[in-house]
Each structure stands twice: as structure tokens, then as C-alpha cells.
Amino acid sequence: MLEADFLKHLNRLHLIIQKKIASNYVGDRESEYVGRGGLFRDHRPYASGDDIRAIDWKVYARTDKLHVKQYEEDRSLTAHIVLDYSASMNFGGKTKKYEYASMLGVAIAYIAWKNNERFVLSTFSNTLERFQPKQGRKQMVDILDYLRDKKPSGKSEFKESLLSYAKSIAQKSFVVIISDFLYDLDQIKQIVYQFKDCELVLIQVLDEMETELNLKGEFELKDVETEGVMKTFISDKTRKKYLDDLRDHQRQLQWIADGIGARFYSFNTSVPIFDAVATVVRK
DSSP, rough: OSSHHHHHHHHHHHHHHHHGGOOOTTTTTOOOOOOOTTTEEEEEEEOSSSSSGGGGGGHHHHSSSOOOEEEEEEOOOOEEEEEEGGGGOOOOOBHHHHHHHHHHHEEEHHHHHTOOOOEEEESSSSSEEEOOOOOOOOOHHHHHHHHOOOOOOOOOHHHHHHHHHHHOOOOOHHHHHHHOOOSOOHHHHHHHTTTTTTTEEEEEOOOHHHHHHHOEEEEEEEEEETTEEEEEEOOHHHHHHHHHHHHHHHHHHHHHHHHHHHHEEEETTTEEESHHHHHHHHH
């Protein structure tokens, strides 16, 4: 899953899209902002209309020419990636939902790292586990090591975990929540509202079986979180009802995201991972 080839491809993808990334977590992005509170960058010749308060009189004394100070506006946002690692994320065929979610999360952390951002990755199931926001290679290596050993388990404490996480963020941040989002919509709405002051991205990951339900006949279904078992017969009518309900759930998720200016994406695990990454980060 998170092996060397994946990281090599990810690095190539980053190089391709680096100049196209327009998200708000760009710590090394330059700004023409001039004034107090920014980080000094360099000088440029004074031009008509420039704020005279920005003139560097020491440079003028040395050169007899007017120059103004330029600053970088500090607009860096810490990237928070939160992954659902409850037992339901262990569902899937060749690629489990949690594996796909992990690759998406690592890709976003990787791009934050390459853009000199602080980033943090957390997982939740019945408990919330998180790193501290940091920059650099060691943070990336620690996250990779953590995810290689981590397996989904337990019943999700979706609401409690994410409400707790929202309270721990002290300033505006870039927050990505990756889950199957097969939760009560009222709970999701309540949680999303807690991140209203952040740049929020919701990414739904489903298995192709969940998005297509290409089954017919009698089946015994087991809830991997509660271990409850239910016998059912899946007919064409049952499949249509299920798919209609899923589409309606996704429309409601989109509506909730739109309500606070967040972005919502839904992928099934048959979508090539780098296509999904590119779709998310090009924004």
C-alpha cells in the first residue's frame, strides 16, 4: 500500500501539479502584501502609488534611490488529515477502504510537507489518535510507519472523536476528513459546523460493492462493528431502493458541505488513486 513505488509516483504527481495547486495551505506562496505583520522578503524600486511608509530610508541614504520593503504575508495553514479507522473501513475487495483512505491522506500530507507546511494525521474509531502538527521529513516518516502497522478496528465514535478534534484546533486550519460517511446526517451536519472557520474537505471512500450493489439473491449480512447478522433477499427492487438511498445520502452530504463552503468528494476504490489525488489537490 504505502511502499516506495507509491511515494515515487506521488513525488512525480506533485512535480506535475505543483504550479497548479490553488488551495489555501501554501506556506511558501509569495504575496505582494506590504506592511507590518508580514515576513520581510526583499526590496524593489519605489513606484508611483506605493505606500511611502514602506520606503526603506536606510537604503535611500546609501544609494540615493527610493526602494520599498516587500513582505511575505504569513498565510500558512496547518494541514489536518483525519482518517476513519473503524472496523467498517476494513471492507473491500483488492483494496480495502482504509487502504485507499490512507493513500489519500498520505498524499495530502506529502504535498503539505513539500510545500513546507505543518501537517498532522489522526485516526479515529472507538478512540482518537493523533500526532502533533510538525513540518519535515521525520513527521512524514513517522506517519508512514504508524499507518503501516495500523489496522481498522472497533465501533466508530464518529461524533465524539470529531467534536473533540474540532475543539483542539486553536486557529484556522486546512482540515481533511476521510471516511465512508455512512453516518447519521444530523451528526455529520453538527460536526461539519464545528469546522466552519476552517478550510474543510470531506472525502467519502466506498467500495465498488457499496456503490453498485451488484448482488442478487439471498444473503447473510454481518455488521463488522457490532457483529450483528441479518438475513436478506436482494432483488432488483431492493437494489434500486438501496442505490436511491445512497445517492440521496450523498446529495445531503454535498448540501451540508456547500452550507459552510466546504468541498465534498466521493470515490470508490476502483478509481485509480492518483486520479483521486489529482482531483482533490488541483483545487
